[in-house]
Structure formats: C-alpha cells, structure tokens
Amino acid sequence: MVSSIYIHIPFCSNICSYCAFTKQFYNEKLVESYLKSLKKEIDENYKNELIKTIYIGGGTPSSLKINELKELFDILKIIKLAKEYEFTFEVNPENIDKEKLILLKENGVNRISMGVESTNLKLLNYLGRKHDFNLVKDKIKLIKELGFNNINVDLIYAIPNETIDDLKKDLDNIISLNVNHISTYSLMIEPHTILYINKEKNIDEEIDFEMYNLICNTLKENGFNHYEISNFSKFGYESHHNLVYWNNQEYYGFGLGASGYIDNIRYTNTNILNEYINNFKREEEILSLKDKISYELILGFRKINGINKNDFYDKYKIDIHEVYNIKELLEKEYLEENNxxxxxxxxxxxxxxxxxxxxxxE
Ligand SMILES: C[S@@+](CC[C@H](N)C(=O)[O-])C[C@H]1O[C@@H](n2cnc3c(N)ncnc32)[C@H](O)[C@@H]1O
Ligand code: SF4
Known part of the structure; x- marks a missing residue:
C-alpha cells in the first residue's frame, strides 16, 4: 500500500543558470491560486493511507512567505502520519529563517535538505546562485539549534572551469558542516537553461570520473556510507523517501509537474501552471509486468547494495537470474551477488x- 507523498512547490526567488526543473519566479497571486489547486488535488486523491515519508521539494519551498507556508501545512492536515515518519522540506540558504524553521518544526518536518551546490564564490556565480558559504554556515547552525538533526546538503560538481582543488575545498567545507547526508550531482547542461543558451560545454568525461572518485573516497574516509550512486549518509540517515523510489514502491506525487506511482500507473502532472490551476491534466503510463521489472532493475541497481533476490521473487514470482541479461551481466562481471x-x-x-x-x- 502507498505510504509516501511527494509535493512540488514550483516557485523560486531566483532562477539558476543550470536549472531545468519545473519552477518559476515567485509571485504572490500565483502562489495563492496554486495552493488552492494543490489542496483540491490532495483532497481528491489521497485515500487516507498511513504515510511514512513526505517530501516537499521544488522549486524552492522555502521561498513561500510565512502565511503561505501556514496555508500549505493546513492543506496537509488531512494526511495521516505513521508513528515513525520522515518529513523532508527543501530549503535554500537565502530564504530560510528562524520563523519559517519554527513553523516547519511545529508541523512535523524532521528532515531539512539544503541546496548548497558549492562553497566557491566563483562557481556559485557561474551557477547563478545568490548565497555564499558564510550564509550556509549560519543557516545550518540555526537549523541545528532549532532541533533538526537530520540534514542533507546538495553538492554540484563537474562545473566548467572547476578544478580538482576546487572540489577538494568544497568537500572539506561541506564535511565541516557536520551534516548526516550529502547528495552529489554532476552538472548537466540541459536544454532551455541559461547555460545551454550560452552554449556552455560540459567538463571532460575523464575529469568528471576523477571528481566522482574523489567524492566517493573523501566522503567514505569521513564516515559516510555510499548507499546510492550519488548519495552518501551517516549510519541510519539514508533518505527513506528516496529509498521508496529506488525500491520501486508506490508514492503519490502532488503538484505541478509532479510524478507519482499508484495502482500500477506511473503518472506525471502537467508542468504548465495555467493548466494545473484551470484544467488539470496528467499523463499516465499503465505498467505491464515487463515494465515493472524494468523499473525494478533500473531503480534498484542505483543502490550500492542492489536488489534483494528473495524480495524480487516474492514480488514477481520469477528468479531474477532469469530476467533480461542478468546472467550475462554476472558472467561479464558487471554484476556481482552474495547470499x-x-x-x-x-x-x-x-x-x-x-x-x-x-x-x-530503455
Ligand atoms: C530541483 S533542485 C531543488 C532544490 C532547491 N531549489 C535548490 O536549488 O537547492 C534539487 C537539486 O538538484 C540539483 N540540480 C538541479 N539541476 C541540476 C543540473 N542541471 N545538474 C546537476 N544538478 C542539478 C541541485 O543540486 C539541486 O539542489
Ligand atoms: S536550482 Fe533550485 S533554486 Fe535554482 S531555479 Fe532550480 S529549483 Fe529554483
């Protein structure tokens, strides 16, 4: 049964040069209409299940004003939370403050994810970000003082002109924040972004690989467990919500451009705001058994521990060695197995x- 919810807040106070996500400039009137439509979508679709993970992402959820955040949490009051739950809220350093954090805490948020991206001013400028590392340090300190002890930071690497030494410094700085989860992303130059329009080019694949290895080694040396291709956590602080995705389990996706997976259907809501508000549409993919197995493999192999063979059999009544070219992948030593x-x-x-x-x- 579904026990996870993703909620998308598509507003940002600043648009970054690399970002191709569903987002737009913050606008008070639009936020008002958006929250009304979000309420309608949640009320009409949520079926009272006990929820173990909620993730409010964006865009920049922390770009909403305090009264808008209060309204958002009022909308979420119908959601029944399990006794043990993980409730993540994404923040950007420049628009999270004490008043908002207290409100988050009062409303059950127990995990904060901050878009730090880099600690190097030159690289932050290139990415079009509006904060610096001093602000990050202040805000992380505040977040901890207010009692949040489960904190993720996002780091982008392989930024054009970034050197190995720049990345080393970024890693040292990020480790010094003493948070328990780090997500890393190799910069992708995606269509419709400022970087793409400016014809910026990706860093060399070889340097990208060297940087990836540096990240893995440095974070492991510093007590982080590498549990998914791009994700590292201290023991016990893996993202339960993201594990739902990688374990190919069902979840609701509410909001503009949000994706969900319910009752054998993977869906994606329209990413056109006007359509979301006035004429709600979403695309649906009804999954065959073969589709489900493909998703199971594609998502499951993202985890460093891969896929549990018994769980796979219980779900699909097929031995995992018999699907696709798993045997060949084992022979060629791309895959390995234990008990x-x-x-x-x-x-x-x-x-x-x-x-x-x-x-x-695929
Ligand atoms: C969609 S953003 C939302 C979080 C928040 N608004 C922020 O910007 O920090 C989630 C994360 O995806 C990563 N990201 C977004 N666009 C990317 C790109 N083109 N290449 C690599 N990473 C990207 C960034 O690390 C970002 O923090
Ligand atoms: S990276 Fe984050 S803050 Fe920047 S435009 Fe995208 S969603 Fe907004």
Whole structure:
C-alpha cells in the first residue's frame, strides 16, 4: 500500500543558470491560486493511507512567505502520519529563517535538505546562485539549534572551469558542516537553461570520473556510507523517501509537474501552471509486468547494495537470474551477488546507466 507523498512547490526567488526543473519566479497571486489547486488535488486523491515519508521539494519551498507556508501545512492536515515518519522540506540558504524553521518544526518536518551546490564564490556565480558559504554556515547552525538533526546538503560538481582543488575545498567545507547526508550531482547542461543558451560545454568525461572518485573516497574516509550512486549518509540517515523510489514502491506525487506511482500507473502532472490551476491534466503510463521489472532493475541497481533476490521473487514470482541479461551481466562481471543481493560491481557504478541501457534497453 502507498505510504509516501511527494509535493512540488514550483516557485523560486531566483532562477539558476543550470536549472531545468519545473519552477518559476515567485509571485504572490500565483502562489495563492496554486495552493488552492494543490489542496483540491490532495483532497481528491489521497485515500487516507498511513504515510511514512513526505517530501516537499521544488522549486524552492522555502521561498513561500510565512502565511503561505501556514496555508500549505493546513492543506496537509488531512494526511495521516505513521508513528515513525520522515518529513523532508527543501530549503535554500537565502530564504530560510528562524520563523519559517519554527513553523516547519511545529508541523512535523524532521528532515531539512539544503541546496548548497558549492562553497566557491566563483562557481556559485557561474551557477547563478545568490548565497555564499558564510550564509550556509549560519543557516545550518540555526537549523541545528532549532532541533533538526537530520540534514542533507546538495553538492554540484563537474562545473566548467572547476578544478580538482576546487572540489577538494568544497568537500572539506561541506564535511565541516557536520551534516548526516550529502547528495552529489554532476552538472548537466540541459536544454532551455541559461547555460545551454550560452552554449556552455560540459567538463571532460575523464575529469568528471576523477571528481566522482574523489567524492566517493573523501566522503567514505569521513564516515559516510555510499548507499546510492550519488548519495552518501551517516549510519541510519539514508533518505527513506528516496529509498521508496529506488525500491520501486508506490508514492503519490502532488503538484505541478509532479510524478507519482499508484495502482500500477506511473503518472506525471502537467508542468504548465495555467493548466494545473484551470484544467488539470496528467499523463499516465499503465505498467505491464515487463515494465515493472524494468523499473525494478533500473531503480534498484542505483543502490550500492542492489536488489534483494528473495524480495524480487516474492514480488514477481520469477528468479531474477532469469530476467533480461542478468546472467550475462554476472558472467561479464558487471554484476556481482552474495547470499541475499545482486548488485553492480562497485568499480562499475559510475557507468551504471550505460550498463543498464545496453542490457535492459530503455
Ligand atoms: C530541483 S533542485 C531543488 C532544490 C532547491 N531549489 C535548490 O536549488 O537547492 C534539487 C537539486 O538538484 C540539483 N540540480 C538541479 N539541476 C541540476 C543540473 N542541471 N545538474 C546537476 N544538478 C542539478 C541541485 O543540486 C539541486 O539542489
Ligand atoms: S536550482 Fe533550485 S533554486 Fe535554482 S531555479 Fe532550480 S529549483 Fe529554483
């Protein structure tokens, strides 16, 4: 049964040069209409299930004003939370403050995810971000003082002109924040972004790989467990919400451009604000058994521990060795297995995507 919810807040106080997510400039009138439509969508679709993980992401949820955040939490009052739950709220350093954090705490948020991206002013400027590392340090301190002890920060690397030394410094700075989860992203230059329009080019693949290895080694040396291709956590602080995605479990996705997976259907809401507010539409993909197995493999192999063989059998009544080219992948030593799990060989994790595309052919 579904026990997770993603909620998208598509407003930002600043648009970054690399961002292709569903977002737009903050606008008070639009926020007002948006929250009304979000309420309608949640009221009409949520079926009273006990919820174990909620993730409010964006855009920039912390760009909403305090009265708008209060309204958002009023909308969420109908959601029944399990006794043990994880409730994440994404914040940007420049628009989160004490008053908002207290409101989050009062409303059950127990995990904060901050878009730090870099600690280097030159790189932050390139990314079009409006904060600096001093502000990050102040805000992380405040977040901790207010009693949040489960904190993620996002780091972007492989930024054009970034050197290995720049990345080393970023990692040192981020480790010094003493948070328990770090998500890392290699910069992608995506269509319709400022970087793309400016014809910026990605860093060399070789340097990207070197940077990825540096991140993995440095974070592991500093007590982080590498549990998903791009995610690292201190023991016990893996993101339960993201694990729902990687374990191919169902979840609601509410809001503009949000995706969900319910009753065998994967859906994506329209990403056109006017349509979301006035004429709600979403695209749906009804999954066959083969589709479900593809998702299970593509998502499951993102985890360093891979896929539990018994769980796979219980779900699909097929031995995982019999699907696609799993046997061949084992023979070619792209995959390995132990008593319980089957997983991508650690030194092949970086090329995980190309392995799966070749064999599963998505
Ligand atoms: C959609 S953003 C939302 C969070 C928040 N608004 C922020 O910007 O920090 C989630 C994360 O995705 C990453 N991201 C977004 N666009 C990216 C890109 N083109 N390449 C690499 N990482 C990207 C950033 O690290 C960002 O923090
Ligand atoms: S990266 Fe985050 S803050 Fe920047 S435009 Fe995208 S969603 Fe907004």
């Amino acid at each position: 319980t799990n089957i997983y991508i060989k650690y030194d092949k994790i970086y090329i995980e995507n190309s392995i799966l595309i070749n064999f599963i052919g």
